[in-house]
Amino acid sequence: MAASIIDVARRAEVSTATVSRALRGLPNVSEATRERVLRAAEELSYAVSPHASSLASGRTGTVGVILPFVNRWFYSQVVAGIDSVLRANDLDILLYNLGDERVHERFFARMPPRRRVDALIVLNLPLSATESESLVSLEVPIAVLGTRIPGCWHVSIDNAEGTSTAVRHLINLGHRRIGMISGALGDPRGFTTPIVRQHAYRTVLAQAGIPYDPDLEAPGNLTIDEGASAMAQLLSLPDPPTAVFAESDQMAFGALRTMGRMGLRAPDDVSVIGFDNHETAELLDLTTIAQPVAYQGELLAQQILDALSGSSEEPAQVVVPTRLVVRGTTGAARVARPRHPSSPRPGPEPDQHSRTTAR
């Protein structure tokens, strides 16, 4: 059996209270006794029982991280960022992967982190009002990435801004027929990011006087394969896009794959821009909107530390900047295109697109 605080107290010839104080480095312990206690603990290779400690103190030394995927690049990067700063502060990470819908439901039905964590970090998970309330009712600090929960700490990027930059980049290159591969729009959980990005995409096009064409929006669900399918769909249009904005690099990769299989090249045939600056983006020479992924995790963890230390009274909201990284998959629109002989003109092209805009 492992040694308990009582054993240490006996050996050091002090009370358990003193042992507890000495071991935790609290003041009001004489150096002499502290050393005696430390030695005794060492000799017995004593370690506190975290459960007993938690039970008595109410603190758990643990932060719950709730996320929709553990195995996707983005989330694993964020977790790494979180881990690096929490670990430095001796906080453990309890992982709640709510990818599966039933797991998600079960989670909110039973609230496993209840009394089990000192704080929560929620990554990009769309929550219903009641679900958010359940989390808030745990009465621990909560830091949220991407989405919003009233009263909680927040970190996010400016998705509208990032998207606008991406689409404007294409417009500035002379493209006017610009497709978008969007992600997880159909997910029943209702991720908000794709909605925001879709809106920004449409807004920028409108601002540039480019008519809206729903055919140019293809759903991709954030995976390589879905991105590939979406691209295939776009390229099979009567009047296919000359440039495509994919809402994630992964989908852009899929798009490039489809192009490759069709014998097309970026940017000669179609320009492609992604989002994230995934580790493979440089490899594939993909132009993209970079966001600091691990750094967002670090920020979330730092917010938790602030909340736990009580140094900040108000939950902060941090928006981290995105950055256009121009690589080889985007290029100037060709003046004359095979299937679309008319040269690009400013302003709408009503005759050509009346079918789609009439929808």
Place this chain on the structure above:
Amino acid sequence: MAASIIDVARRAEVSTATVSRALRGLPNVSEATRERVLRAAEELSYAVSPHASSLASGRTGTVGVILPFVNRWFYSQVVAGIDSVLRANDLDILLYNLGDERVHERFFARMPPRRRVDALIVLNLPLSATESESLVSLEVPIAVLGTRIPGCWHVSIDNAEGTSTAVRHLINLGHRRIGMISGALGDPRGFTTPIVRQHAYRTVLAQAGIPYDPDLEAPGNLTIDEGASAMAQLLSLPDPPTAVFAESDQMAFGALRTMGRMGLRAPDDVSVIGFDNHETAELLDLTTIAQPVAYQGELLAQQILDALSGSSEEPAQVVVPTRLVVRGTTGAARVARPRHPSSPRPGPEPDQHSRTTAR
């Protein structure tokens, strides 16, 4: 304040012992009282305190996962596999990321999972004898991926076999000048996998009568960038390889990038084969040795469940098969090569390589 078991007991007009039994679905509770208890708990929105429960029972409902990286594809896949089966059994995952060396040391100095987990899963982490003993001394079941710890459960692939298959694939294509980009050989922690693979590589070459040339082995450290550097090094040899085996797909990606920048193509100029079947491997049409990554995580978790249920007396050792996936980056060796005019011949080529074999 949250309701306690006493509140529930009062409301249901039974003892706390009965509440405990009823809530955990133990037998020896009449249906009537069980329902009364359940209703009372529901009305008070009662949830057991995991710490109190752990303290009293000795069980924690938590499994510790110890790994060297959380943000690499391989490990995030394994964790996803582990999560899927543990979550289905209501076990939580406590993450111990020992990537940083100081974190590693600190971990073994303080043993944070002590009394905090019901079991441990160790992913590919090389441990010293004393470190292994520290883990074993926790007296919980341990399942290990990749490396070995006496008395523990094991899951691994046959690295020698996988490597042999890869190298033989290249030999069968007619290659005789075959380079290897190895991973993490220099890491002070001493990962064993690269050593095994390096040995297998040399063995297969020897069996094929191909002389050993240390210049053809370049260290890569498992990252894209390092793989790229290693490839650059190999291609700058006076007599560069016609085929390269990279110990991980990531490094193979880097190798392909280097080739691309040098204007070389696979397999026309150099054949490249990787290891893992990374999600991006298909995208880049990379020939590789596939291993079931998430599945290994599931197996580890299943072993833990077996150990915890006590159904198996002996720790099992599972070796999962690898599989050659032939894609577009490997091809037949060209009969005549620019820098190496002599056609490939079976058997050693003492004159040509005496310099290197003499080392």
Place this chain on the structure above:
DNA sequence: TTGTATGCGTTATCAA
């Protein structure tokens, strides 16, 4: 089937 009583290993309050 149910209840009683004790133990689990700390922390924190209060008094000395």
Place this chain on the structure above:
DNA sequence: TTGATAACGCATACAA
């Protein structure tokens, strides 16, 4: 500065 002791919230052996 130190000690005694009451929580903390539950599980479980034992008794009924």
